[in-house]
Amino acid sequence: MNTLPIPSLAYIAGFFDGEGTIAPAFTKRCAYAQTSLVQLRRNAEVLYYCQSRWGGKIWEDPKRPQTRWYIAGPRMAVFLRDVGPWLRQKRLQAVLARTMQAMIHGRGISHPVPEGELWLRQRLARAISNLNHGRSWDWERGPRDDETFVRP
Numbered sequence: 001m002n003t004l005p006i007p008s009l010a011y012i013a014g015f016f017d018g019e020g021t022i023a024p025a026f027t028k029r030c031a032y033a034q035t036s037l038v039q040l041r042r043n044a045e046v047l048y049y050c051q052s053r054w055g056g057k058i059w060e061d062p063k064r065p066q067t068r069w070y071i072a073g074p075r076m077a078v079f080l081r082d083v084g085p086w087l088r089q090k091r092l093q094a095v096l097a098r099t100m101q102a103m104i105h106g107r108g109i110s111h112p113v114p115e116g117e118l119w120l121r122q123r124l125a126r127a128i129s130n131l132n133h134g135r136s137w138d139w140e141r142g143p144r145d146d147e148t149f150v151r152p
Helices: 009-019 045-054 073-086 091-104 115-132
Strands: 020-026 031-040 057-060 066-072
Touching: 009 020, 009 031, 009 045, 009 073, 020 091, 020 115, 031 045, 031 073, 031 091, 031 115, 045 057, 045 066, 045 073, 066 073, 073 091, 091 115
Parallel strands: none
Antiparallel strands: 020 031, 031 066, 057 066
């Protein structure tokens, strides 16, 4: 691994905007978000820096020459808070993911969720997914008929 000068939060935010993802996950009982950054293995120093600063896990893909850094939960919320002011492409997704995490905090993702809260978390997850795919999200309209959500 090469020596990397300590990158600024603005640099990491730009890197995350270009190479990172905020991935929602939801089921009938749960909804949460996680983030990941992918980089070619030979340029992975910034991922190791991110892991040392915010935690998370590093995974080296055995089939491809790339390294991934995953982070979820309260540490993800801290990471998104720290880089949030400099995000351009993923700013709204970051706000929605932090909102989801604030709802989960203290309970964990595997504990039962009140029906109204689950419905809201599922809507937040769908909003993140729509934004990731370049679609808009109309909060007032809500989900389409073909989207499966548990309603309160």
